[in-house]
Amino acid sequence: MNRTNIPLIAVAVVAILLCLAFIVWGLGNLPEVSMGIHGWIALGLGTVVSVAVGGGLAAILIISRRNGYDEAAHQVFKDSEPDL
Structure with a gap:
């Protein structure tokens, strides 16, 4: 350390x-x-949906990067910048 x-x-x-x-x-x-049954259901559904959306977006990001979908955007940026 x-x-x-x-x-x-x-x-x-x-x-x-x-x-x-x-x-x-x-x-x-x-x-x-105290929280009623409807509150617990809402809390559970909100947690599950939030984790699912976050996991889905992370998966899309990883798949996009591995398949090279981001390369075209990077190339446009490199072409527009002058060399220093």
Whole structure:
């Protein structure tokens, strides 16, 4: 491990601990909150749809890059820029 990474890791650990402390404090100070079945269904569907859309877009990006569909756009950019 490089010595320059130690402060970064320390800041990340402190940030995670502060987030956890805020969650514990917040849950202790909230009034009793309950969510009905419709809320749980909406939460589940929203999570599944969000993950599916993100995964689909990532797959399209990877497939496009591997098949060379992006090369034409890069070539136009290279042709329009003068050499420095």
